[in-house]
Structures are given as structure tokens and as C-alpha cells.
Amino acid sequence: MNPRVVAALARKDIVDAIRNRYLLTALLTPLFVALLFRVLMPGVNSLNNLNVVVHDTGNSVLVAQLRNTPKLNLIASASAEAAANEVEKKKATGGLVVPVNFDADVAAGKEPELTIYVNSKKNIIEQATFRQLMERQVSSLVKQPVTARPVWIELGKEPGSQPGGRPDLNQTLLPLLLLLAFAMTGALVVPLLLVEEREQRTLDFLLTSPASLAEIVTGKALTGVVYSLLISGALLAINHKLISNWPLTLLTILLGLLFIVAIGLFTGSLFQNTMQVNTWASLVLLLLLIPGFPSPGGLPVAMEAALHLVPTYYFVEALKLLLAGMGSSRIGGHLAVLLACTAVAFSATIWRSRREQN
Amino acid sequence: MNAIEVEGLSRTFNDLQAVDNISFTVEAGEIFGFLGHNGAGKTTTIRMLTGQLRPTAGLARVAGCDVATERHRLKPLVGVVSENQNLYERMSGRENLAFAARLYGTDSRRIDEALDQVGLLDRATDNAKHYSNGMKQRLLIARALLHRPRLLFLDEPTRGLDPMVGRDIRRLVKELSTRGVTVFLTTHYMEEADQLCGRVAFLSEGRIVALDTPDNLKVAHGQKSLNVILGDGTSLTIALDDEDAGKQLEKLVNAGQIRTLHSAEATLEEVFIQIAGRGLAE
Numbered sequence: 001m002n003p004r005v006v007a008a009l010a011r012k013d014i015v016d017a018i019r020n021r022y023l024l025t026a027l028l029t030p031l032f033v034a035l036l037f038r039v040l041m042p043g044v045n046s047l048n049n050l051n052v053v054v055h056d057t058g059n060s061v062l063v064a065q066l067r068n069t070p071k072l073n074l075i076a077s078a079s080a081e082a083a084a085n086e087v088e089k090k091k092a093t094g095g096l097v098v099p100v101n102f103d104a105d106v107a108a109g110k111e112p113e114l115t116i117y118v119n120s121k122k123n124i125i126e127q128a129t130f131r132q133l134m135e136r137q138v139s140s141l142v143k144q145p146v147t148a149r150p151v152w153i154e155l156g157k158e159p160g161s162q163p164g165g166r167p168d169l170n171q172t173l174l175p176l177l178l179l180l181a182f183a184m185t186g187a188l189v190v191p192l193l194l195v196e197e198r199e200q201r202t203l204d205f206l207l208t209s210p211a212s213l214a215e216i217v218t219g220k221a222l223t224g225v226v227y228s229l230l231i232s233g234a235l236l237a238i239n240h241k242l243i244s245n246w247p248l249t250l251l252t253i254l255l256g257l258l259f260i261v262a263i264g265l266f267t268g269s270l271f272q273n274t275m276q277v278n279t280w281a282s283l284v285l286l287l288l289l290i291p292g293f294p295s296p297g298g299l300p301v302a303m304e305a306a307l308h309l310v311p312t313y314y315f316v317e318a319l320k321l322l323l324a325g326m327g328s329s330r331i332g333g334h335l336a337v338l339l340a341c342t343a344v345a346f347s348a349t350i351w352r353s354r355r356e357q358n
Numbered sequence: 359m360n361a362i363e364v365e366g367l368s369r370t371f372n373d374l375q376a377v378d379n380i381s382f383t384v385e386a387g388e389i390f391g392f393l394g395h396n397g398a399g400k401t402t403t404i405r406m407l408t409g410q411l412r413p414t415a416g417l418a419r420v421a422g423c424d425v426a427t428e429r430h431r432l433k434p435l436v437g438v439v440s441e442n443q444n445l446y447e448r449m450s451g452r453e454n455l456a457f458a459a460r461l462y463g464t465d466s467r468r469i470d471e472a473l474d475q476v477g478l479l480d481r482a483t484d485n486a487k488h489y490s491n492g493m494k495q496r497l498l499i500a501r502a503l504l505h506r507p508r509l510l511f512l513d514e515p516t517r518g519l520d521p522m523v524g525r526d527i528r529r530l531v532k533e534l535s536t537r538g539v540t541v542f543l544t545t546h547y548m549e550e551a552d553q554l555c556g557r558v559a560f561l562s563e564g565r566i567v568a569l570d571t572p573d574n575l576k577v578a579h580g581q582k583s584l585n586v587i588l589g590d591g592t593s594l595t596i597a598l599d600d601e602d603a604g605k606q607l608e609k610l611v612n613a614g615q616i617r618t619l620h621s622a623e624a625t626l627e628e629v630f631i632q633i634a635g636r637g638l639a640e
Contacts, residue, residue: 008457016446201440204440205440
């Protein structure tokens with residue numbers, strides 16, 4: 001493998017793709033979507049009214065603040081024990097149990113415990129909005145560094161389902177946006193780069209040059225990796241506050257993008273022209289994206305099981321767990337699956353290309 | 359010294375025998391013509407000789423390299439102008455050559471020299487998609503010559519070009535030959551092969567059916583005849599192989615009927631049709 005040749009191939013493609021409006025659009029779409037979500041995020045507040053069950057015998061300032069919050073219906077609960085039941089019974093988004101001396105304890109810096117119930121049967125956007133609202137209200141209680149210690153309890157979670165940690169809308173969107181970026185780059189742009197060489201017959205020129213087939217494929221892969229890294233870098237910069245474990249997050253992202261680039265190379269090795277790629281790569285792209293989409297109210301068990309067959313599921317889940325503050329022990333299996341799938345996809349590409357050349 | 363040595367070279371694609379046991383040699387500095395119908399196996403042979411395709415059987419050495427096992431050593435020694443105008447059309451002429459220079463590890467100063475050699479220096483910054491067919495062909499030749507190859511493969515270099523551009527390219531090919539570059543040329547234009555090539559091979563259904571200098575082929579396979587225009591304006595052809603040719607000619611001379619007399623030497627195209635036709639019939 002000659003690095004000069006690989007670098008020359010990648011450099012040519014990186015510059016050339018910028019001149020190709022079609023490829024440029026595919027590359028910039030995830031960034032555009034990310035920015036669009038950034039701009040539209042306040043629009044989440046335009047949801048329907050949220051019902052919240054409250055048990056607050058001490059008439060706290062917190063609940064008084066919540067009463068003044070628009071689009072929030074507070075439903076009083078007679079006891080702390082009943083609050084949890086009433087969240088599910090009254091189909092509320094969440095519940096709140098405020099201790100009797102809450103205001104005094106906050107003022108004294110005692111960091112009182114605040115129990116917050118989240119109804120997992122509500123759609124993810126409602127849950128996320130409720131979580132964001134509660135975090136904002138709790139943190140703005142008093143001008144002291146220590147306020148209250150929220151204890152989050154998820155209600156109505158299916159047995160055996162993944163622990164949610166603290167997923168909010170941003171934490172769901174970031175994996176989706178990264179997946180979109182990688183899918184557009186890896187599954188659409190990379191095969192087009194390969195197929196265009198074949199279609200324009202420039203592959204014949206490359207094969208008579210000192211470039212070997214392996215170097216050509218590596219050059220295309222490098223182009224896909226560079227573009228994916230640039231776009232994911234921009235997405236991470238926009239969402240940097242969400243990330244706590246940078247090394248593992250970056251490793252997950254690297255494995256995810258390598259897998260999708262490998263899929264793109266394999267797709268490119270199968271097809272002869274742009275039209276075929278556009279048709280089939282769109283289906284591949286859609287399949288890869290499915291695990292990234294939020295599933296309001298959860299998926300049927302069969303569909304959930306089917307999702308496990310899509311390798312990007314492991315990428316999305318690993319990222320969600322990392323963003324929720326979970327450690328490496330929870331994501332090791334996910335990363336192993338991604339790594340294995342990447343190796344298989346690269347091997348399939350090399351096998352296919354060699355077969356075609358001979 | 360031989361620039362190309364081919365012995366029993368064959369290539370099959372599934373059941374199709376594209377090239378069938380061909381053998382020939384090309385001397386260094388020679389312009390060698392490889393002629394045949396569409397699908398005769400010309401491009402497949404070039405693809406094998408330039409390391410793009412593995413032979414199914416046989417041996418071939420190009421510039422001293424085995425085409426099957428020494429592809430990496432071979433590729434920097436040869437230049438290829440494909441039958442397709444396979445340029446990067448979104449890139450300028452200079453960028454196309456700059457990319458090739460990076461692949462071959464050629465000094466970038468050579469780029470403008472190559473552009474100048476084919477008369478494209480003043481259009482170097484234009485995108486290749488805005489070039490005419492002739493300009494594209496010249497850029498392809500510049501790209502193939504950029505790394506100063508010892509051997510140049512030209513696959514239909516003048517196909518579809520206007521006569522003036524075709525003439526320029528032929529002049530360039532001759533010039534390269536005088537500088538010691540070996541040229542392996544495929545063309546549909548027999549006249550072009552006749553003008554340029556020291557020797558030609560006729561390929562039919564994957565096999566070489568004739569190989570010699572154009573003159574020898576014309577003598578060996580062409581019909582020997584005379585075109586006679588008579589005093590009354592009519593014309594006739596006398597086949598010199600005919601037993602009565604001498605008597606017929608003598609009679610016309612004695613009768614004072616001949617206005618003009620021309621030798622009717624066969625063209626290379628006629629020779630090819632004769633040979634390939636016979637080959638096809640076998």
C-alpha cells in the first residue's frame with residue numbers, strides 16, 4: 001500500500017466532491033438538519049399542555065413557580081404514595097413529590113431530595129420537555145450553588161426494556177444526526193465516488209496508473225472518513241455540552257463511521273452506474289437510519305428485536321448510553337458488534353473488487 | 359531489443375474466447391499496429407498488456423516485466439490512452455495532469471511541459487468538460503506521456519476526430535517514435551496504420567491472422583491489377599495474375615486504344631478484408 005497514491009486519490013476526491021453539487025448537497029444535509037433543530041428546539045414548547053401530578057403539602061416556591069408556567073396543568077395528589085399511581089391513572093406526563101420543609105432545606109443548603117416521576121408511556125418529546133422544564137425550575141430555585149437533589153423515577157417502563165438513564169431530546173437527536181451524516185456520506189457519497197469512476201471510465205486510467213485496486217478502494221474509504229469526521233466534528237461542536245466521556249464517544253463515532261463507509265464501499269462495488277446507486281443506496285440509507293429514529297411510546301417487541309439485526313442499532317444505543325452518562329461496561333458489547341460488522345463489510349468489498357478485476 | 363514479447367496469450371470471459379493464443383513481439387522504438395473488427399480482442403489484449411486484466415493463459419513481457427506477476431513494476435513504464443475519453447471532466451486540464459503526476463510521483467514541473475507538447479498550455483485552466491473532442495484526446499495523450507513512459511499504448515487515438523486533429527496526433531506519434539518511444543496502436547483507420555506503422559497485426563476473432571509490414575502484406579495478399587482508361591472514356595481492369603493479361607494488354611496497345619494506364623495496388627483495407635474474410639470463413 002503506497003501512502004502517496006492513497007493520499008493522491010483521496011485528495012482528488014475530496015476536492016472533486018465539493019465541485020459536484022449533488023455530492024455537496026448530500027454532505028451538507030446533516031449539518032443543515034442539525035442547525036435547523038437548533039433553531040427549532042424552542043419550538044418544542046409549542047406542545048400541548050403537560051399534565052403533572054403534584055404532592056406538595058408545604059406549599060413550596062417551586063410548585064408556585066410551576067403554577068405560573070404556561071401550558072402546564074398541575075394536578076394535586078393527596079399523598080406521596082398516591083402520586084405515582086395517579087401519574088399513570090390520569091395519563092400525566094410526570095409527577096412531583098415535594099418534601100414538607102423543602103423551601104427551608106433549600107435555603108439552608110441541605111440539598112433536599114425531590115422525587116420526580118416520568119411517565120415512560122408518553123412520547124419522547126413530552127418526556128424530554130418535562131425533564132428540561134423540571135431541571136430548569138429546580139436549578140433556578142435560589143441563587144445558591146446547591147438547590148435540590150432530583151431523584152428521577154420512570155413509570156410504566158416495559159420489563160426488560162433498556163434503562164433510559166436521562167435521555168432528553170438532544171441526546172436522542174445527536175445520535176440520529178450523526179447517523180444521518182454518516183449514512184449520507186458513507187452510504188451515498190462513497191458508492192457514488194466509486195461508481196462514477198467506473199461510469200466515466202476513469203477507473204481504467206487508475207488501473208493503468210501505479211494505483212492498485214486496494215489503494216483505490218482505500219482512497220475512497222479515506223475520502224468518506226475525512227468527510228464523516230469533518231461533519232461529525234461540526235455536529236459535536238454544536239452539541240459539545242452533551243458529551244461527558246469524550247474518548248469513548250469518539251471511539252463509538254469512529255467505529256460507526258467506519259462501518260457505514262465500509263457498507264458504502266461494498267454498495268459501490270456492486271453497481272455499475274449512478275442510477276443503480278441512487279436507487280439501492282437510498283434503501284440502504286433508510287435501513288441504516290431506522291435505529292436512529294425516536295420511537296414514541298416504544299416499539300412492538302418483534303420490531304424491537306428486528307432492529308437488533310441492523311448494525312447501526314448498536315451505534316445508536318452505544319451513543320445514547322454514553323450521552324446518558326453510562327460507563328464502558330454497558331457499551332462494550334455494542335462496540336464489539338460494530339467492529340465485527342465493519343470487518344465483514346470491508347472484507348466483502350475487497351472480495352468483490354478482486355473478483356471483478358479478475 | 360524487444361519492448362513487448364507475447365507468447366500464447368489467451369483470455370476468456372466465461373464461455374467467450376476474447377483472445378486466443380496470440381504470439382508476437384514488438385521492437386523498442388517501433389510503431390506497431392494492432393488492427394481488427396470491433397470485438398476482435400484488441401482492447402482485451404491492451405488491457406492484459408497494461409496490467410489491467412490477468413491473462414487466462416500464456417505469457418507476456420512488456421518493458422521487461424511479466425504482465426501477470428510484475429504489474430507494479432510495469433505500470434510506471436507504460437502510458438495508456440484508452441479508447442474512451444476518460445478524463446476528470448470537473449477538473450481543469452492542468453488539474454487532471456497534476457493528479458496523474460501525484461499518482462506517478464512525477465515532478466510537477468513536467469505538467470506544463472506535457473501540456474505544451476500537445477498544444478494545450480493556453481487552455482490549461484479550463485475545465486476538461488469544456489474541451490472539444492480533439493483537445494480531450496490531446497490531453498489524454500499528455501497524461502499518458504507525463505511520466506515519460508518507454509512504451510505508449512494508443513487505443514483508437516483518432517476515432518471521431520476531425521482530419522486536422524487526427525493529422526496532428528499522427529505527427530505526434532511519429533515524433534515520439536523518433537525519440538525511441540515504442541507505440542502500440544489500435545485503429546480502425548487502415549490508412550492511418552499504413553502511414554504510421556512499421557508492422558501491423560490483423561486480429562480476427564481473438565486470433566492473429568496476419569503480421570507483417572504494410573507493404574509486404576499488400577504485396578502478398580493484394581490483387582495485382584492495372585486500371586486502363588480507353589480512348590472512348592470507358593475503363594477496364596486487367597488482373598495481372600490472369601493468364602491472358604499479357605495478350606489482352608498487347609492487343610489494346612497495338613490498337614492504340616489506351617489513353618492512360620495505372621497500377622491498381624491493393625490498399626491495406628482491402629488486404630484486411632481479404633484476410634479477415636478468409637479467416638472468418640474458416
